[in-house]
Amino acid sequence: MSTSAQAPARSTRSSLRWAVSDVLTMAKRNLIALVRIPTSLVFAVIQPVMFVLLFRYVFGGVINVPHTAYVNYLIPGILVQTTIFGAVGTAIGLAEDLQRGLIERFRALPMARMAVLAGRTVSDLARNVGVLIVITVVGIAVGFRPHGGIPDYLAACMLMLLFAYCLSWGFAFVGLAAPNSETAQAISFPIIFPITFASAIFVPVDKMPGWLQPFAIHQPVSQAADAVRGLMLGTPVGNSVWVTIAWSIGAIAILGPLATARYRKVA
Amino acid sequence: MSNFAVEALNIERNFNGGEVRALDDVSLHVPQGEVFGLLGPNGSGKTTMVRILSTILLPTSGTATVNGFDVVKQPDAVRRSIGLAGQYATVDENLTGSENLRMIGSLNHLEKSIVIPRSKDLLEQFGLSDAANRTTKTYSGGMRRRLDLAAALVANPPLLFLDEPTTGLDPQSRQDLWAIIEGLVEGGTTVLLTTQYLEEADRLAKQLVVLDHGKIIAEGTSQQLKTRLGNTVLVLSFSNTDDASRAAKLVGDVSKQPANIDGTVVELTVEHGPNAAAEALRRIDTAKIVLTGLTLREPSLDDVFLNLTGHKAEDPPSNDNDAPSSKRRSRKESV
Numbered sequence: 311m312s313t314s315a316q317a318p319a320r321s322t323r324s325s326l327r328w329a330v331s332d333v334l335t336m337a338k339r340n341l342i343a344l345v346r347i348p349t350s351l352v353f354a355v356i357q358p359v360m361f362v363l364l365f366r367y368v369f370g371g372v373i374n375v376p377h378t379a380y381v382n383y384l385i386p387g388i389l390v391q392t393t394i395f396g397a398v399g400t401a402i403g404l405a406e407d408l409q410r411g412l413i414e415r416f417r418a419l420p421m422a423r424m425a426v427l428a429g430r431t432v433s434d435l436a437r438n439v440g441v442l443i444v445i446t447v448v449g450i451a452v453g454f455r456p457h458g459g460i461p462d463y464l465a466a467c468m469l470m471l472l473f474a475y476c477l478s479w480g481f482a483f484v485g486l487a488a489p490n491s492e493t494a495q496a497i498s499f500p501i502i503f504p505i506t507f508a509s510a511i512f513v514p515v516d517k518m519p520g521w522l523q524p525f526a527i528h529q530p531v532s533q534a535a536d537a538v539r540g541l542m543l544g545t546p547v548g549n550s551v552w553v554t555i556a557w558s559i560g561a562i563a564i565l566g567p568l569a570t571a572r573y574r575k576v577a
Numbered sequence: 578m579s580n581f582a583v584e585a586l587n588i589e590r591n592f593n594g595g596e597v598r599a600l601d602d603v604s605l606h607v608p609q610g611e612v613f614g615l616l617g618p619n620g621s622g623k624t625t626m627v628r629i630l631s632t633i634l635l636p637t638s639g640t641a642t643v644n645g646f647d648v649v650k651q652p653d654a655v656r657r658s659i660g661l662a663g664q665y666a667t668v669d670e671n672l673t674g675s676e677n678l679r680m681i682g683s684l685n686h687l688e689k690s691i692v693i694p695r696s697k698d699l700l701e702q703f704g705l706s707d708a709a710n711r712t713t714k715t716y717s718g719g720m721r722r723r724l725d726l727a728a729a730l731v732a733n734p735p736l737l738f739l740d741e742p743t744t745g746l747d748p749q750s751r752q753d754l755w756a757i758i759e760g761l762v763e764g765g766t767t768v769l770l771t772t773q774y775l776e777e778a779d780r781l782a783k784q785l786v787v788l789d790h791g792k793i794i795a796e797g798t799s800q801q802l803k804t805r806l807g808n809t810v811l812v813l814s815f816s817n818t819d820d821a822s823r824a825a826k827l828v829g830d831v832s833k834q835p836a837n838i839d840g841t842v843v844e845l846t847v848e849h850g851p852n853a854a855a856e857a858l859r860r861i862d863t864a865k866i867v868l869t870g871l872t873l874r875e876p877s878l879d880d881v882f883l884n885l886t887g888h889k890a891e892d893p894p895s896n897d898n899d900a901p902s903s904k905r906r907s908r909k910e911s912v
Binding site: 323 | 653656657672684712
């Protein structure tokens with residue numbers, strides 16, 4: 311076979327630099343979509359603010375938590391909850407790209423193959439940073455007073471972003487496995503509801519029925535909520551930080567290759 | 578190296594573990610600098626062929642080189658030398674026209690300093706300058722196709738795959754797109770075009786391959802195909818099926834092809850429409866059969882298929898007759 315044919319002249323940047331550029335290009339396109347589609351912006355920003363107001367002023371009065379005001383208990387939980395709900399957007403977005411044939415078009419381009427998934431998870435990360443800032447500001451406005459100090463607050467944020475990033479890969483898999491975006495959404499909610507609500511996000515798990523407690527205490531979302539809350543409030547975190555890091559690394563070690571394999575198969 | 582932009586040999590592609598054979602022993606030789614047409618109805622394997630040649634799909638067996646690069650072994654080199662656009666007009670709805678082109682340029686690994694002026698030129702060239710900063714969600718079907726085509730051209734590839742570029746477009750948009758494609762070929766681009774429309778293949782493609790159920794059933798220039806087929810279709814309508822079948826026997830030898838009887842309608846493909854119509858009228862009149870309608874029209878893809886395969890383009894393969902693949906293969910011929 312002949313190799314003398316010449317492809318059109320390209321830039322001389324190294325393939326690694328182009329791979330990074332591809333990931334950023336994909337991430338940028340996802341973020342533009344996030345801002346331009348009103349429903350996705352509502353989902354990403356308005357909804358968590360509504361949750362803050364709902365739990366702070368409607369339910370908060372009847373929820374007693376030990377040692378601190380409920381608002382201090384609530385805001386770290388909302389942060390974790392928002393990143394989980396936001397990950398559903400990963401599933402929907404990928405399913406939509408597949409459905410519309412965009413991923414097929416990307417396949418015929420000389421771009422880095424992993425850029426579609428990596429770009430999606432990177433844009434999720436950027437969105438979560440934004441959400442973190444919005445919720446922190448809104449939280450402080452409604453009385454949230456984190457006493458853990460700024461370094462621990464930042465550590466809590468980093469931990470939360472790590473946890474969320476790993477979750478994105480899981481929902482990327484869901485999005486690639488679903489035949490369309492509606493199904494991706496339908497599959498996602500039965501996953502996120504139990505892990506979000508049967509957790510230490512909104513209420514302490516020791517008030518839950520005995521049969522539910524073992525799950526509620528040990529599942530990764532509760533561990534993440536406990537860790538983020540402990541760091542932000544300056545209260546003991548126990549093992550929860552390490553457990554959350556372990557869950558995150560374990561999840562990405564399994565879900566990352568799973569999503570990548572699925573991507574190779576469907577795209 | 579070969580002078581062919583695309584050289585595919587004995588391509589086979591199965592789906593569902595061999596249950597469905599989308600392509601069966603398809604070989605193509607696409608010369609550089611012209612439009613090559615892949616003609617066939619839905620499900621004939623055209624899109625599968627384009628997906629294999631553009632490295633989206635692997636062939637089950639067979640080999641193909643695109644611009645001298647092997648589609649299986651050197652997919653990246655192939656991707657750098659092709660542009661792909663098609664009926665699904667896969668533009669990003671949430672981006673503007675200009676953002677779409679810049680995204681594709683960047684994913685083609687072109688520097689910004691090249692992509693920005695190039696995008697602007699293409700938008701201008703395709704009449705999209707006014708819409709450049711609107712999200713493509715607001716674009717009409719024709720505008721999307723043009724943007725899709727512009728995106729395929731950002732990297733200035735020597736070879737373009739156009740998968741049913743005008744399917745579903747209104748006549749004006751179709752004419753516009755045809756003019757654009759002709760302009761590209763004048764500029765030296767090679768185009769592999771798939772289409773369901775004989776008219777489109779006739780207008781654009783120098784050479785044609787006709788696909789049916791994953792097999793090549795005819796190949797040649799569009800003139801060769803048409804000559805073989807006859808240039809005009811004579812359509813005669815009657816008030817009942819008896820008259821139709823009686824008339825079909827009378828006028829059968831006006832055409833070189835067997836008459837096609839569909840209920841009360843008889844169709845004949847003929848060389849010279851007016852002469853054939855006059856002759857048919859004389860015979861029908863002499864036999865005192867009442868004619869309710871007479872039309873002359875251009876042959877359609879259906880007519881091609883009817884003549885080449887004995888079934889209409891839309892029909893699923895018939896299972897009730899003894900037409901195994903070997904029989905159909907025997908119909909494959911160069912015209």
